Amino acid sequence: MIETVSRFTALALYQLTVLLGIVLLPVALAAKRVGLRLPVRNLLDGMAATADSI
Numbered sequence: 001m002i003e004t005v006s007r008f009t010a011l012a013l014y015q016l017t018v019l020l021g022i023v024l025l026p027v028a029l030a031a032k033r034v035g036l037r038l039p040v041r042n043l044l045d046g047m048a049a050t051a052d053s054i
Contacts, residue, residue: 007054017047 021040028038 010050010054014047014051017043 021044024040028040031038
């Protein structure tokens with residue numbers, strides 16, 4: 001039962017991370033034009049690794 005809850009939680013967090021990335025895409029593009037870099041890749045890589053380990 002706890003394993004099922006853990007899998008569901010990891011999947012939900014992964015999906016929220018992907019949604020957040022899509023929603024913040026315009027902000028990232030604007031930041032890129034100004035010359036700023038956002039460390040979003042590290043967050044996505046960590047969530048992908050977590051999803052793959054389940």
